[in-house]
Amino acid sequence: MTSLHETALPVPAASAVEALAAFGRFAAARGWVPATAGNFSVRLDAGHALVTRSGIDKGNVGAADVAVVPLAGPIPAGMSAETPLHLARYRADARIGAIVHVHTLAATVLSRADAMQGAVRFAGFEMQKALAGVSTHESAVELPIFANDQDTAALAERVETRLAASSVPGYLLAGHGLYAWGATMSDARRHLEGLEFLLACTLEERRLAP
Amino acid sequence: MTSLHETALPVPAASAVEALAAFGRFAAARGWVPATAGNFSVRLDAGHALVTRSGIDKGNVGAADVAVVPLAGPIPAGMSAETPLHLARYRADARIGAIVHVHTLAATVLSRADAMQGAVRFAGFEMQKALAGVSTHESAVELPIFANDQDTAALAERVETRLAASSVPGYLLAGHGLYAWGATMSDARRHLEGLEFLLACTLEERRLAP
Amino acid sequence: MTSLHETALPVPAASAVEALAAFGRFAAARGWVPATAGNFSVRLDAGHALVTRSGIDKGNVGAADVAVVPLAGPIPAGMSAETPLHLARYRADARIGAIVHVHTLAATVLSRADAMQGAVRFAGFEMQKALAGVSTHESAVELPIFANDQDTAALAERVETRLAASSVPGYLLAGHGLYAWGATMSDARRHLEGLEFLLACTLEERRLAP
C-alpha cells in the first residue's frame, strides 16, 4: 500500500529543490538554522508539498535531503516532527506556496518573554510594510505566540484555529522559533526577514528600557 | 507624451548600474537591506538619476532592477515610494552624486528613541572625521531625525527645508532607517558606514547607561 | 624508545584531517576561534586521536597542523596545553568520536557569571533537543562549569570525575570557553552549535532581566 501511494507522488522540479536549498544557504549564513534546526517547504500542487528532512545540515540541502509529502499525510519516515505544522498551513490556505521555519535569537528570547501575553506587538515601524497587505507604518502588527508542544498534530490544530483570525504571515512557538510563509518562496523569505528585523529591533528596545 | 519623454532619457553607463549593484552586495552582506528594504541611486546628469526599483532583492541588483528617473519627475511605475526623497536631494544640491538608504537596527532603534528631540548627537568620536568637512573629534555632529510619513512628497519638502541648514551628509526617518549621500558612491558609502558606526556605538553606550 | 613509539602511530586518513579543517573553517567564519584559540580532535582508533597543534590559525588547518596523539600519551611537542582534556574524554567514553573546543563570547561571559553555581541551567528551549538523548523541551539541561586551571592534567581528572554523572555532551571552563563532543564530528558540531545557541539566548535573557 505504501508503494502504491509512493508511486502516486509527484516528482518535484529541480527548481523546487533549489528554492529550498537557496533559502537554506541564506539562513545558514545568518546563523538562523544552528545545530540542524529549522525546516522549509514549498507547495508542489494542490495535494503535496516538498519538505526538508530532519537532522540534515540546512545550509547544504540537496535532492536527497527533501521529500514529497501528501498534505493529508501519511508523513514519510525521517521527516521533522514539525512537518504537521507545515501541512496544516497549506491545507488551511490555498494561497500559500512556501513556508519557512528558523531559530533566531530574537525570536527565541521574545517568544519566551511575551509567552503569557500570547503575542509580540509591533507599531510604528516602516518594516511592517514588508508584510503582505500592510501599506503604512501607522498600524499595529500582532505576531501570535503559541506554547511549544511536542505533540505537533495537536499544536497544529491550536495554531490553525487562531490563525483563521490573523492576517500576519507568521507566528512564534515559545522558546522554539519563528514560522513565516507566502505565496512564493520570495514572499516567505521577505516576511521572515521583515518579522526577524522587527523582533530584533523590539529586543533592542527592551534592553534600553527593560 | 510619456513616450516622447522616455525617448529623451539618458542611457546609463554600465558603471552606474555596477555602482548600485556593488553597494547592494555590500549592504546585503551586512544585513542592512532586509526584506527587500532600502534603495540607492546615482546621478546620471544634471536632470536624471539612476534609482533601484521597488520590491527587488537589493543584494542582487542587475540592469533590469534599476530605472532612469528625471529629477523633476514623472516617476516611472514600479519605483519605491521613497524615490521623491532621492530626487529632492539631487535637486537641492548639485554636488551630490550618490544617495543610499538602508534599514539598520541601530538606526531604527535610535531614530525612535530620539524622535522627540529631532536628532541624535555625536561628540568626541574620531569616526566623526569620516564625514566630509569634519577634521577633528573635538566637535559635535547632529544627525537630523524626521517623523516618518507615507506621503513622501510632503516628507521630502520638510526634509529639504531643514537640511538647508545642516552640513551632515545624512538623516534618519523615525522607525524607518538611515539616508546618506556624497559626491560619489564611495563618499556616500563612507558617510553611511561612518554614521552607522556612530549610531551603533551610541546605542551601546545607552545600554550601559540607559 | 620515542622513535619506536612513533613508528607505531597510525597514519590518519585524509578524511580525518579534512574533518578538522572543515570544522575549523566553520568556527573561524563565526569568530569562535579568535587569536588561534580553540582546539579540535577526532578519534582514529581505540588508542589514538588526531588533534590540532597549538598556535596555528584554526580557520586554515592543513595536514601539517595536526598530530596523531596516543590516548595514553606521551603528548608530542607543539600540542596545546589542553590536549589532556581531549585524551581523558576519549579514554572515559568509547562512544566519543570527535571533540571540539571554541572560545565564544556567550560561553566566556556566562562561564564567569555562573562559576560559583558550577553550571548554567537551560529549561524550556526547543534547542535542548539538539543534544543527544533529549527528546522534549519540557526538561532541564545543566551544562557543567569547571574552574579554569593551567595544570590541565589535574583539571582533566576533576572534569572526568564529575562528567561520569552528566549526560550533557559538553562543559564550560570558567573564563575560558566551551567543550562539546559526539559520536561523529557532525554530532560534536551539532552539540556545540546547540549549546552555544542556548548560551547566547540565556545571555540575552540576563540582559533583559539582569
Add this chain to the structure above:
Amino acid sequence: MTSLHETALPVPAASAVEALAAFGRFAAARGWVPATAGNFSVRLDAGHALVTRSGIDKGNVGAADVAVVPLAGPIPAGMSAETPLHLARYRADARIGAIVHVHTLAATVLSRADAMQGAVRFAGFEMQKALAGVSTHESAVELPIFANDQDTAALAERVETRLAASSVPGYLLAGHGLYAWGATMSDARRHLEGLEFLLACTLEERRLAP
C-alpha cells in the same frame, strides 16, 4: 634633497604588500575598518616601514595603496594623520615587525567609558594568554587608554613615554580605536584578536552589571 631621499627608499617585497592586504581583508570582513578607517604597517628594515595610505578601502589594499615611510620621516603626502604613531612604535622597539589599528565597537565604547581611569583591566580570562609573555589566566592585564589628539606627533610622544613601562602589546585611543603590534603580522593579528575578544567580553559583562 627629497628626491635623493626617495631614491634611497627600499622596494617592498610583494609579500610585505600582501601581508597588509590580507590583514585588511580579514579586518573588513569583521567590520573593523568602517568608512576607510584603520591603518596597518609592516617593518621593511631598520629604517623603514610599509604603511597603508589614507582614505582607501582597507578591505581592498593593493600595491598603489601603500607607501614606504622612513621611520625618522619625512612622511610622504597622502598618508594617514596617524602615521607618526606607527613610526614612533617601530623606533621605540626594534622587535616590532607589524602594527595594526582598527575601529571596533567594543574598543570605541570602552575607551570612552574608562578614559578617566586610563586603562581597561582584564583578569581571569584564558584569552589573556594570546598576548606574548602571558602564560596564565591568573594574572591581570592593563590595556592603556590615551586621550585622543589630532596632534598625533605630540600624542605619539605621550604614548611612547607610558608604553616604556607597559608589556601589553596594544593600547586604546579614547573614542577612536585599538592599536596592536607584534614581531610578525601573525603576532600583531593574534594580539589584536585577543585584545578585541577581551574587550567584547568585558563590554558584555558591563551590560549585565552596569
